[in-house]
Amino acid sequence: MLALENIDVSYGNAQVLRGFSLLVAPGEITCLMGRNGAGKTTAMKAIMGLLPLAGGQITMDGKNLSDLPAHKVASMGIGYVPQGRRLFSELTVMQNIEIGLMARGGANSAEIRAEVLDIFPRLRERRDQRAQTLSGGEQQMLATARALCLRPDYLLLDEPTEGLQPSMIASIRKVALQMKNKGVGVLLVEQRVEAVLSMADKVAFIENGEAKEVVSVKELRRDTALLQRYVGV
């Protein structure tokens, strides 16, 4: 279980997360929803150790992650695909994947490489192309593939469908579901309601840095008032 317990995070004097709590279970897709500026990306960055905690703690399967630097958090089994993809743009598709594989220390590289390329066959076709020349959807695939090279126990996806065409969104959805079926806990930050309803198991709402209701997707389908209240749709 990935657990955020009453965490406080600030940017200088501006406090963004206030006693925020969240649970991400293995084999489940949890979606974090809220308006712009509510603190969704901040929560992900806090998990990754990119922002220091002013209070509270973050644990993964009982291990405290709160004071660990980002590179240690990643090596403990949390894959992060940030908003905007953040690829190594001058490197080719395969070189990007190799960097992901090397981060694991090189164990089972051939097997994982084949596995990742099977998930994203499009990347196999583009293997020698520089990352910056890929389409938005392909870049998202590559960013996700690179995170999967770590064989993470938990996968954080920050707005993975942003700016993508429907076929690409379907691919991302398929991967999230595949990961879930493998027992990976997925934390998804997403604005598209239809994408959330089609892949998430539960939705946690966040408002002004505070955790609000956590509901199952089934409940949310029945009662969409929460979406109106916290997301404005």
Add this chain to the structure above:
Amino acid sequence: MTDMTKSLSLHLGLIALLLSLNWLLPSYHHGNLARIMVLAIYAIGYNVAFGYTGLLSLGHAMFFAAGMYGMALTVRHLGWSPAPALIAGILSGFVLSVIVGLLALRTSGVAFMIVTLMFAQSVFLIILYFTEYTRGDEGFVIQQAQRVMGGIDLSEAHNRYLAALLGFGVCLMLTWFLVGHPFGKTLIAIRENEERARMLGYNVYLHKLGAVVISGTISATAGALYGLLFGYAGATFATVQYSIFPLLWVLLGGAGTLLGPFVGTLFMFYLIDFTSEITTAYMLVAGVALVLLTLFAPQGFMGELRKRALGWLP
């Protein structure tokens, strides 16, 4: 032929070509090329930090000077023979780069440039302050008798050329190996997107420290060789100008390409050499040429070549 084989053949081919030129070049160009090869070692060192890791240092002259003085002072004051003195020079650069790296890498971007510049100025001032040992601005000559290594007189033109080529070849192939190694690939990843590399589980600080140490040690090797082969050590080599030179050479030749440092050094050396014969305002001509090149070939000679034709160039 795989990309790796092509690249290895190209680099070994260049070394073979430079070896054959030892017997073909007229004496003027023969001497120039020996000097260019030693300066190219310095540029190769700079390229590891700047071209491959994205660390823009304005203080690399301190490593060059550490190598030069580490070698020259042990010869002059302790009477060491060239081989251990050369090692002392390289070790001086190694130790200095560890210390500077540990401190300067707590900063990044512009602050890193300023901190490295300040460290280099400190080294320059230390050289001037201890004039009694270093002879300050004037510097000192290393006598011909002190430049004989294992019976080989390094002041003799052909020996000097071959020693410069040996140093150049070793450093070139060392970086060729480095760039193909996972450590080198990680440096490129850090250059491209530091935060992303960190989020994949890489210890960015340690990798950058490794890059600064390798870069500083190679630069010190160049400094030690320069002093030994050309018989002089002076504070000029610790000035800010000598920190800017490798940046220019690397930018011209192609940052983040293995042959770029050599090509850039060769081009800049001869550009100044030719223009200074035509006009006293040779730096103006050189400056205009640099501006044009930066405008029309922003990735440098080898960078453009890689982009347009030879994508496999490391």
